[in-house]
Amino acid sequence: MLSTMQDVPLLISRILTHGSTIHGSSQVTTWTGEGDPHRRSYAEIGARAAQLAHALRDDLGIRADDRVGTLMWNNAEHVEAYFAIPSMGAVLHTLNLRLPAEQLAWIVNHAADRVVIANGSLLPLLAPLLPHLRTVEHVVVCGPGDRSLLADASARVHEYEDLIAAKPVAYDWPELDERRAAAMCYTSGTTGDPKGVVYSHRSVYLHSMQVNMAQSMGLTDQDTSLVVVPQFHVNAWGLPHATFMTGVNLLMPDRFLQPAPLAEMIERERPTHAAAVPTIWQGLLAELTVRPRDVGALTQVTIGGSACPRSLMEAFDKLGMRVCHAWGMTETSPLGTIARPPAHVTDAEEEFGYRLTQGRFPAGVEARLTGPGGERLPWDGASAGELEVRGPWIAGAYYNGPDVQPLRPADKFSEDGWLKTGDVGTISPDGYLTLTDRAKDVIKSGGEWISSVDLENALMSHPDVAEAAVVAVPDDRWGERPLATVVLKEGASADFETLRAFLAEEGNIAKWQLPERWTVIAAVPKTSVGKFDKKKLRGLHKSGALEVTTLAPQVRRGAESPAAD
Amino acid sequence: MLSTMQDVPLLISRILTHGSTIHGSSQVTTWTGEGDPHRRSYAEIGARAAQLAHALRDDLGIRADDRVGTLMWNNAEHVEAYFAIPSMGAVLHTLNLRLPAEQLAWIVNHAADRVVIANGSLLPLLAPLLPHLRTVEHVVVCGPGDRSLLADASARVHEYEDLIAAKPVAYDWPELDERRAAAMCYTSGTTGDPKGVVYSHRSVYLHSMQVNMAQSMGLTDQDTSLVVVPQFHVNAWGLPHATFMTGVNLLMPDRFLQPAPLAEMIERERPTHAAAVPTIWQGLLAELTVRPRDVGALTQVTIGGSACPRSLMEAFDKLGMRVCHAWGMTETSPLGTIARPPAHVTDAEEEFGYRLTQGRFPAGVEARLTGPGGERLPWDGASAGELEVRGPWIAGAYYNGPDVQPLRPADKFSEDGWLKTGDVGTISPDGYLTLTDRAKDVIKSGGEWISSVDLENALMSHPDVAEAAVVAVPDDRWGERPLATVVLKEGASADFETLRAFLAEEGNIAKWQLPERWTVIAAVPKTSVGKFDKKKLRGLHKSGALEVTTLAPQVRRGAESPAAD
Structure with a gap:
């Protein structure tokens, strides 16, 4: 029996429209390294995303399913690309600027990106790569940087601001199938070629809702989030999408990821939340020890990427920045667990123990442990097995070309479709994950x-x-x-x-x-x-x-x- | 281009499994009016929901799409029915015990309920109705009440506890299409016959995520929610489903909806959140004025159903219970708006003004205003029009039988599929709705x-x-x-x-x-x-x-x- 509910697809364009109207006055602030940071309202981001979509379609010939790469830091223009490209039906492909050049070229060629939008400051990386990028017809440059590096480029070079300047500030976003590709990200595995994960509108939308649940990051328009985790790294943990659902202000560090400017951003812009890998926080902690700053506004810090050392967590606690551990991977969008202790815990040491786990699975992520012989292991906090997960924002295959069946290598996906994470650990009876090893190292x-x-x-x-x-x-x-x-x-x-x-x-x-x-x-x-x-x-x-x-x-x-x- | 994400349907069984494992120790507490209230863990609810599903299938012959009615107060057994019935593929039909008897009979016959689960305390209502219920083959009774009232019933009568006692505590919940019917609820319009809204697994799942977003009700397993709004009234505003996603403890008043027992529940069980219509709160306020109680734990009160008078909001503020206005209807699952003031408001009077509106549309609810001539009106806070809404948890039609195209009356649904709410009001530029009239009264x-x-x-x-x-x-x-x-x-x-x-x-x-x-x-x-x-x-x-x-x-x-x- 069918329901009588409306059949409205979960689309990234809907997140954009919501954010740029209901939360039109929320802001994306981009650090510039000098003078005042650059501020742009959600309403302006919405208008400029529409302009960018017009430019990509009308001037650069981008059509549905075409891949558009971004080689960019975290900044307002990258947020615009995040929304414009999937909303128009094309596919956002974020490029990890930390990868070795040849791997980066391999990835761009494999995805067959037709356009690359790049920050000017990254042209020294892009320029020598360009001759090896076989499918890239256009390069769109934004932000400061030496354009002359692209003098010999065979691809056509455009200025971002010139390209979008005269375009209409509204776009009639198409109604798409929510299972269509929206964005892609390659994992940089140490074995074999990189593997592409293709997110759908549906997976991004659901993941964003999950990030906004109170038990997850749970931010509102009262918050400002300092997003240090790069936008080229699993969608910056989903934050740019999630924040447009609730009007959370974004503080974007651009290329200023060193401890000193981060400390200055925190003091001056007073974010209430921040997200980054432990290495960043280790550096920040050292900086704050040498040169104390007023970091009083920052009360919630999400740490993922690798395990946060206890000492770091304790040091941050002392500064009033409460660390919340999370676990995920490119294949999980990435939010797979988050370490909020259960309600019944009152003992401080027990609470700390929970915070040091990788965390609890949210609704939408199902988990099981598989032992060396393929057997299911109990959630007893002791039996260690490979973690397998299932859910609507978890990959079930890897990209193999736009019109080709995706790859399902048997060491990565179980026969019944679960993702084999390659992580080995235990799960407690109340659903907290503790990782102990990589499966390949066990x-x-x-x-x-x-x-x-x-x-x-x-x-x-x-x-x-x-x-x-x-x-x-x-x-x-x-x-x-x-x-x-x-x-x-x-x-x-x-x-x-x-x-x-x-x-x-x-x-x-x-x-x-x-x-x-x-x-x-x-x-x-x-x-x-x-x-x-x-x-x-x-x-x-x-x-x-x-x-x-x-x-x-x-x-x-x-x-x-x-x-x- | 397709994504590489897993295709996992959004099912109510997944909410149940999540709640009864990850949050297995969270509790549903049911008021009994005497002695200690009755407590049942989420893990027990999960086991008993499986038992109920076995009983419905094996003993009562319930199959996919069959409708199972509930004539029940808010209590643990009703929560079990909420999960068991949709999870097994049948359709939960909550019956509004406040309706006139002939309307109730009309609704049961229209839905063709095969089974009715009823609280013993409601048999005086059910017994005289039964001869008029043409499709009801079984009545399942639970909780105290005089069974002899059913002595002449032609339907077979079962004891809930006897029925489920020997059944397995696990059930292999079927993988369903998420757009399939999960639950239904009839609106009691003053004109014409009641209209049935059929919720899907998808709409319930998405609505639950929305309820849990920090900007919405935003509860976690640290909370206990006193759900006064009846489970027969638009799924108790989605709370039983939403709470199983996050482990929020439920405090259920059963039939004790009078001010004195409510005040006692709040003092003894210390809920942090409560949800009800203004009438209930008016009564509670009067009670607390006459007989003050310690209500210190209760800091968040959601009020909907009709507008909350300013005086009531102010009185509650003084008691430390912060009222949050919400608007919705049976056709909107129901959460359509929620009145959390925007971040930029610092002036107390301005903030109060925002709290008195019906609230802001959450991501997932799109809104527009239509003027008397069918024209779209601006969001200027002044132009009054009929509110039309669209979204994945909003009805696009009414029930017309299990195998029949649903009804789409032109006065209820626009040609492009939006719901005409019948409410007239204005929307401010930042998306706050203020209702002024019913369209039929303007x-x-x-x-x-x-x-x-x-x-x-x-x-x-x-x-x-x-x-x-x-x-x-x-x-x-x-x-x-x-x-x-x-x-x-x-x-x-x-x-x-x-x-x-x-x-x-x-x-x-x-x-x-x-x-x-x-x-x-x-x-x-x-x-x-x-x-x-x-x-x-x-x-x-x-x-x-x-x-x-x-x-x-x-x-x-x-x-x-x-x-x-």
Whole structure:
């Protein structure tokens, strides 16, 4: 039996129209690094987004489904592009300016972007790339920067402001199927080619509602949000869309992401909320320690991207900025969990424990844990498995071209359509997620999992150890066993037996999880974003470049599985 | 171009599963009128909803799309029915126990309910009705009440607890099309037969997300909501569904809706939020004045259904219970506006002005005003027109049977599918709605509208006037003109010329709006819910039963329209 309700699609154009009328006086403030920041009302953003859509359609020939790339910082023009491009039926493709040039070129070519809108300050990055971008016909430049860098470009070059200046300030946004593509973002996986996630109007709309729920970020037009997390990074965690639903004022740092200007923004513009990865906050904390500022307005800080250290959370608490942990990934739009403690908690230490988890799943995100053998694990706070999630703002495939069936690699999506996150962790009975490892780094030993991260943390708490990385290596009997690679502090002399005993006694590591294989290295190899490069370590081991000492096993030889001991 | 996102339908079963797992320890507390209230956790509600679904399917033969009626107060069992029935694919039909018996029978027969779940306390209402309910095969009774009243029933009678007792506590909820019918509710219009609105899983899900947005009710699991607005009245404003998304505790008054038990509930159970119509709050205020209670926990009160008088809002403010006005109707799920003042307001009086409006449209509700000639009117806070709304939780038709095209009467739905609300008002440039009249009561004079409510309020402020109702009567020249019907206070003697002059001078009524036709009546006829019965007044006039005095017109005879003067 059908309902009698109206069939109104959930479209990004509706978010724009709502924000630019009902909340027309809310503001997007962009930091300029000198003098007053630049301010633009939501009503103006709405008018200029319409102008941009006219220009893209009439002057640059953009049609439905065409991809338009943005190589931009967080600023008002990027917000305009966020709304104009999907609302007109085209697809916004945000480009991660931190990627290696060749990966960036690969991504633009794979998405077949016809236009790239770029900030002038990023032309030194774009100009040498352009000859390799096979599909880009137009470059639209906005904001300060040396245009002469594009003198030799074969693509046509336009000034953003000139392009939109004479265009009508209203656009008859098309009624689209809400499942149509709205925006895309590539993950920069360390293995294989980058994978494109294509968000729909529906997924963006629903994700925005979720972000605005009181139990989530829950901002209103009384708030100003400092969006440090880049707009090229999973839609800036959905904030530009969510804020246009409720009139939250946006404070955009543009390219001024250093601790000093961030501290100045917070003091001068008094945001009530901010969102960024832990590294940014570490820098800000150091800055505030050296040069204290009035940060009194900023009471809510959302941290995601990687786990927030306890010390950082405590330091921020002392400054009155309450940290709220969140977890997500490109494939989850990204909001997958948010760490608001449950109502029944009154004990401060217990509350802190909840805040250090990745958080609780909101309505709309279903979760399950899968063990090494594919079995479902209970939500008991102890059983560790790979996290799989399902929901209307979660990817079920990767982009494979506009008219081609999307890719569903079996290591990324289950047969029944759930996303395999590649994250390993536990879920408590009340739905709080604690991540312990990446699935690819976990050691699968005799049908059980050993957490590389647990071993590393235990090792690094030994006074003689500077750094330690643990990777899986093949083992005839158990499938895989851990290899401990250790960087000793200068002058330190701990031997492997001592370290292994320390793991068992001080680190609380079960006997069957203790590594037999050990090696000393000069430094742990790192990825471009500073994470341990375990792929490289495994490669070094495979090639025989590491000199491995093998201790007598602590695992009982007759056991069916190492855990039996 | 399609997105790569998962295609997960928005289903009520997902809200239930989320609430009963992630928020399993949240509670539904039902007042019993004696001793301790009854408490049931969300986890228990989830288990019992599964049991109820099994019973409905296996014992009572309920299949997809079958309608199951509920004749119940607000209590835990009604919440179970709210989730079990739609989740299994059937349609929940809440029955308004305040309707006249014959209307109730008409509605049950029109919906063809196969089962009615009834509270024992409502059997005195149900028993005499049953012989007239042609489609009801089963009655399921729960809670205290005299079962012997059903001794002669031809329908089979079941005890709720017996029925569900032995059933499995999990149910494999079907994956449904989110546009399928989930619940239905009939409007009790004063003209014609009641009209059925059929909510979809999608509309309920989206409405719930909206209710949970911080700018809307914005509750979390830190809150307890006292839901006085009946579950048979537009899904209790969507609260039972919304709360299961966020773990808000529910406090349900069952049949104890009198001021004294409500005051006791508030003092003992300390809800942080409450929702009800103004009449309830007037009663509670009187009770609290006579017998003060500790109501300190209750800080947010949502008022809808009809406009909240300023005096009531001020009195509640003084008690620390901040009133938030909302507007909606059965056709809007119901949340259509909510009166949170905009961020820029600092002046207390200005803020109060915003709080007295019906409120601002949330994202998801689009609005427009249509003038007497069908023209679109501006959002200028002055132009009054009929409010039309569009959105995914707004009705686009009325129920006409399970396999029949729904009804789209032209006076209720525009050609392009918007709902004509029948409410007349203005919208400010920042999107705040102020309702002034019902469209059917407004006087259409020479292509302009005259507000009957404005004239009535002005008349009733005259010291000699006890009551006054103004209705439209036919006029050869202007189409319609106002007829003022006045009830004079005992011993009062004001004549019509005096009253008309008072309207112009003290009431600020424009000359062309001043009535020529006047009559004195003994009392204004009222509807069953105490509103002025203007239909009856118009009938009395038409039949010649009123003795009308016609004053010389103040409108210039040569004018094109009365407003020209």
